[in-house]
Amino acid sequence: MTPTKSRFAVLASPSSPLLHAALAVAVAALVACGKKEEAKPPPVPEVKAAEVVQRDVDIGGELTATLRGFEDVEIRARVEGYLKSVDYKEGSEVKKGQLLFTIDDQPYKAKLAEAKGTLARAQSALAKAEMDVKRYKPLAEQRAISQAELDNAVAAQRSATAQVEAEKANVEKTTLDLGYCRITAPLDGLSGQAQRKVGDLVGKGEPTLLTTVSSIDPVRVSVNIPEALYLKYASKLPSDAAAPDKPTADRPGAELVLSDGSVYPERGYIVLVDRAVDPQTGTLRADLAFKNPKKLLRPGLYGKVRYAAEKRPGALLVPQRAVNEIQGQFSVVVVSAEGKAEPHTVKVGPRVGSLWIIDEGVKAGDKVIVEGGNRVAAGMPVKATLVPAEEAAPAPGGAAAPAPGGAAPPPEGAPAGTSPAPAGTQGK
Numbered sequence: 093m094t095p096t097k098s099r100f101a102v103l104a105s106p107s108s109p110l111l112h113a114a115l116a117v118a119v120a121a122l123v124a125c126g127k128k129e130e131a132k133p134p135p136v137p138e139v140k141a142a143e144v145v146q147r148d149v150d151i152g153g154e155l156t157a158t159l160r161g162f163e164d165v166e167i168r169a170r171v172e173g174y175l176k177s178v179d180y181k182e183g184s185e186v187k188k189g190q191l192l193f194t195i196d197d198q199p200y201k202a203k204l205a206e207a208k209g210t211l212a213r214a215q216s217a218l219a220k221a222e223m224d225v226k227r228y229k230p231l232a233e234q235r236a237i238s239q240a241e242l243d244n245a246v247a248a249q250r251s252a253t254a255q256v257e258a259e260k261a262n263v264e265k266t267t268l269d270l271g272y273c274r275i276t277a278p279l280d281g282l283s284g285q286a287q288r289k290v291g292d293l294v295g296k297g298e299p300t301l302l303t304t305v306s307s308i309d310p311v312r313v314s315v316n317i318p319e320a321l322y323l324k325y326a327s328k329l330p331s332d333a334a335a336p337d338k339p340t341a342d343r344p345g346a347e348l349v350l351s352d353g354s355v356y357p358e359r360g361y362i363v364l365v366d367r368a369v370d371p372q373t374g375t376l377r378a379d380l381a382f383k384n385p386k387k388l389l390r391p392g393l394y395g396k397v398r399y400a401a402e403k404r405p406g407a408l409l410v411p412q413r414a415v416n417e418i419q420g421q422f423s424v425v426v427v428s429a430e431g432k433a434e435p436h437t438v439k440v441g442p443r444v445g446s447l448w449i450i451d452e453g454v455k456a457g458d459k460v461i462v463e464g465g466n467r468v469a470a471g472m473p474v475k476a477t478l479v480p481a482e483e484a485a486p487a488p489g490g491a492a493a494p495a496p497g498g499a500a501p502p503p504e505g506a507p508a509g510t511s512p513a514p515a516g517t518q519g520k
Contacts, residue, residue, distance in 0.1 A: 139464035141427050141476040145409040146456040149444050152399045154349065155315040159393040161306025162381065163279060167192060168299035170272040173199065175292045182285050186277040186305060193286075193302055195294065197273035204266040211259035218252035225249045281307040282387070311382050311389040313348060313360060315397050316375035347398040348382055358383045360397070409447035411481055414460040415440060424450075425468065427459040427476045433468040446482055
């Protein structure tokens, strides 16, 4: 045997130590590779979920509102002249007939005296013309004077009569102008700031705005109703004859939410639905009246008219943040009894506070994911922690906002409505 062959025979021998060592190294390498390739199971995602709530809810909505005086009257100067005095306290309540401004009336007193003098001359001319006619008639019958002379006397009498009437009208006009120098409140209400000060020339060229007086008990609240909403619910509105002049137990009226979030204690009722839809905005104006005995509400304030038009019994509600929207399709992720994530396509209704009414797709007691749903896929096991469905309970009698793609009913006793709210998205 050659030396090379002898070396290979030694290595191939079953009892060779080298063979044993090589086998041990190979086995160790294979074990190490097996450990590296063995995949660890991924951790179960932790999510927050809330149970589907079932209860009776009121369906309604909110409308942006502008407050006005029930009557807003602009006080303007009707004659030209220098403002002599401001006779009221700005911002105070005034009574009908109370003096507000005085314009210098001396020029109008002089005009009145002149007009009265002109009237007196016209009356004297008329008296002479009447005497001439009375004297000429028998003379004309006796042919002592010509008929033409009598005709002239009669024409002069008629002309003098017309002149007297004209001068009487002039005296009346001048008397009115003199009276316009004293400007009084046309109604009980709240006065505004004086727009002109003592010594200003007012009424030159056009009636000058001096101030505004508003009656604020009740106060007028104006809202704009979308055209589609009005058409949808117009048939349900009461006729003018049947409309109540104040809220009743059957028709409690609408609530007014002020800009600080507080709810005004008095309920409102419809006083006006405008004649026509505004072609530029596609809305119809409606006015509601709210009692204002404490004079808290002022013209120019903004608020929201909240209304409840119908009650939906046994409605299913989920948190708004649990609802996903993709291209107009709404869905929620439900945690099944086996603890797995299951997407459900749902049909949404109006919103109620922080919740959303679900018409189809879930049932009472289902657990919907409100946080962490973006980290799970369909069929994936999840570890759900239950949280309250509502962040804060809505105020009693709170109304639901309209559903996406649809309009909410108008307030009870009012054809008010609101446009759809944007769809909610799931919290992350």
